Amino acid sequence: MATISSLALAYNPLNREEYLAKIKEAEAYYKEKCEKVAGIKIYKTVPEVEGLLLLKIRPDRNDRELADPNWPGAAFGTELRGDSYIESFLGYEHSSSPDGSPVTPTHRGYINTDKRPGGLPGYRWVEFPDPKDGQRYRYTGSDKVIGKKDPNAYNVQLELKKNPNYNMNVYRWSLDKVPSPSKTPPRYAVTFEDHVIPEERALWVASSTVKVLDLKTNEVLGEMTRYAMSYIHAPRNSMPWLNHSICPLTNGGPSVSTRQFVDQILIPRREE
Numbered sequence: 001m002a003t004i005s006s007l008a009l010a011y012n013p014l015n016r017e018e019y020l021a022k023i024k025e026a027e028a029y030y031k032e033k034c035e036k037v038a039g040i041k042i043y044k045t046v047p048e049v050e051g052l053l054l055l056k057i058r059p060d061r062n063d064r065e066l067a068d069p070n071w072p073g074a075a076f077g078t079e080l081r082g083d084s085y086i087e088s089f090l091g092y093e094h095s096s097s098p099d100g101s102p103v104t105p106t107h108r109g110y111i112n113t114d115k116r117p118g119g120l121p122g123y124r125w126v127e128f129p130d131p132k133d134g135q136r137y138r139y140t141g142s143d144k145v146i147g148k149k150d151p152n153a154y155n156v157q158l159e160l161k162k163n164p165n166y167n168m169n170v171y172r173w174s175l176d177k178v179p180s181p182s183k184t185p186p187r188y189a190v191t192f193e194d195h196v197i198p199e200e201r202a203l204w205v206a207s208s209t210v211k212v213l214d215l216k217t218n219e220v221l222g223e224m225t226r227y228a229m230s231y232i233h234a235p236r237n238s239m240p241w242l243n244h245s246i247c248p249l250t251n252g253g254p255s256v257s258t259r260q261f262v263d264q265i266l267i268p269r270r271e272e
Helices: 016-036 072-076 082-090 154-162 254-262
Strands: 039-042 046-049 051-054 092-094 110-112 125-129 136-148 169-179 188-195 205-214 219-230 244-247 266-268
Touching (some): 016 205, 016 244, 051 082, 072 205, 072 219, 082 169, 110 254, 188 254, 205 254, 219 254
Parallel strands (some): 046 266, 051 125, 051 188
Antiparallel strands (some): 039 219, 092 110, 125 136, 136 169, 205 219
């Protein structure tokens, strides 16, 4: 079993000999955790889910946190944050294959808010209890008019010649936030626990667990435990937690890995 030596307590990353010794120790620890602890476990799936509760969202982060060995969110350093984290659960998934092969459980695509033929829908809504006021809000998304196209633009004039009723509006997708219309929280919830374990962080190794919950039955429907390891120990102007190895490896986008884990368990309802 890999052990944490006294090297973890006193260490100069600018000393190459010490750095290589630290990397060797970190790699052994990381490898063991990847083999024995990290992974995805799905205990039960639920079809036709319209919405869910996010008990937490990934908070915004800055460059200083990305260079901090003890930053709580390090294992998911590349994931979307704040409102973008919420949007990831509402977005459509599109194939990233050059030949347009459909999205499958073993070949995931990318997620954005464009509604296009062949895209798989996300959730209709998500809710989040805002810690600032204690109110539970429901988030949805829609395209809103933000301006008008230039009627003198060449491409616009071409479209107008083909179709006098050509839509001149410019749209942008944005979140809609209202107090939840339900007195009771949604049945299904997503949460995460970031682990700040001194022995791990001394090796620039971080871990975190995402859980999908059934609040009605108090069941854990699935969990994903991730480990991350950075080889950058003297950050200076670099950001170690954007340049790290992770396990388990997933075949989707690193910025939406929580969404693409959750939707394997709480399967979004297809549009009619």
